[in-house]
Amino acid sequence: MSSQHLLNARSEDGDEEDTIGELNSDRSRRNNAGFKTWLRSLPTWLMALPISIMFVGVYLASTHQPNRTNFILMISDGFGPAxxxxxxxxxxxxHGLDWKDDFKFPLDEILVGSSRTRSSNSFVTDSAAGATAFSCAMKSYNGAISVEPEGRHKPCGTVLEAAKQRGYKTGLVVTSRLTHATPACFYAHVVDRDMESEIAEFLVGDGPLGHVVDLALGGGLCFFQPNETSSSCRTDNMDMLESARKKGINVILSEKELLDSSRRNAKALPLPVLGLFNRDHLNYNLDRVHLPPASSEPSLMNMTEIALRTLDEAAKNSQPSIWSRLKFWNRPDGWGLGFFLMVEGSRIDMAGHSNDPGAHAEEIFEYQRTVAVVRKWIKDHPSCNTQLISVSDHETGGLSLARQLSPYHYPVYNWYPQALKNVTHSTAALGQLILAHSKLHQGEIQEDWLKEEIFKQGLGIMDATHDEVTGLGESMGIVGGEWWVDVFLANMSSYRAQLGWATHGHSGVDVNLYMEPFSTDFHGSKENYEIGARIASHLGLSLDPITVQLNEHVDDWFFWNTTSKIPKGGQQRRQLVGHESCGGHN
Incomplete structure (x- = not known):
């Protein structure tokens, strides 16, 4: 390239540099102007930012419910592995299924281990000590209603009481009297389970902690009526229903009222609520379905469905306000709190005491249906942190699925469920019919009536013998004849099915432990009090402060001496197993 060409090239390059410089200068002026404009608008942005954040927070807080924590404890009273x-x-x-069908009950699918049942003073527990282990997370003596096992038997704080004080909604659903041992252990404190008049006072809020059970559904009306009432079981003239109503508790006394109330409130009940659907225990499920409409009773499954809807809705509506939720650095009280619900299949146990296989089976079926409802509810509410444990307090009856009919013949390796297929009533209900018939006929029992109405229509027994008719009549003459008629009929069914029973009381075997969802840190063989500890842990509860509260002024309300407080024959009543009328099984 020549020198002139080089000079011309440099000149052209110089012009290009001048043009670029002008462009850069113009861009810089525009940038400076944009920065000044942004700077002038900065205060406006700074003022708008917190408002924007607040609106976003309000939207998120109003649309996002916290993951509520719930615990559902299901107790299958007297339900052993057999x-x-x-x-x-x-x-x-x-249902026409043979040995090749791999049928499973709802509980079969969530079996995780076993629970050891002994009490502090016996290898064979009663329901009071068993439930105290679940409620207070400690073993106590037979007959104890949430009191400590040693010394003066001081009250111990329960998981339900702690849950209520923490802000959870609380509920009990049972088919026994609500003052019976198992439910009582979650809200009452007495040294003997037969103090049911005093236990009723706790349920309506007359205890030292006030009203702690938001929802209670079951039987036991007689312990809430003054003793001047003919159907009362109380030892005094106090009217617990009036006391409940004065405290604003909604009292429901029939299935119709229960259903009407739930329909009026979008299938939930207004809290607090106390439902009492029988003066004593609710009827066995076998008998319940035959009740006339005027005296109909809700099933365990139906009561549980209503309880779940009611407690969940109440917990949802009691969540903190939107403004409280915006304080994400300090979770407000009530944040994420759901409910604690205890559901008991109470009469599984009572059928076991009678050795009544038909009623025992149907009570278990109803319990399994209820488990299915609870499991479905948990599945349908995945945002809730819900734990389900199902367990028994003990086994009842010492049931065996085989029976040696004669000591002189080797036993058959079989039992015969077909012998129970046509049972339509519990032996307790049939016993009542027999006693009524006998009274109507001046103490006589017509054999033809007995064979047709009781054996054939009630138990599905077509081959009753004359000796069995005679034996039934003799059993009526024994002290406590009502009970022995019940037992005699039950044995007729069990003998034909070749089912064995070791006792009319409880046995000391371990019972099955079921849980959903499964947890790697809670399976295998567990002491019964560990279940109480698990409830407290899941709900974030401490029982010690409740125990301290209960004992601060304990002498003002606690009955140390039970002599005048237990109904006549109360402690001895448990020696006559089967006496149900305002007494009941253990």
């Missing part, structure tokens, strides 16, 4: 097998095989037989 009872599970018995009910499953009986169900399969009556």
């Amino acid at each position: 009872s599970e097998t018995f009910a499953r095989e009986f169900y399969k037989h009556t």
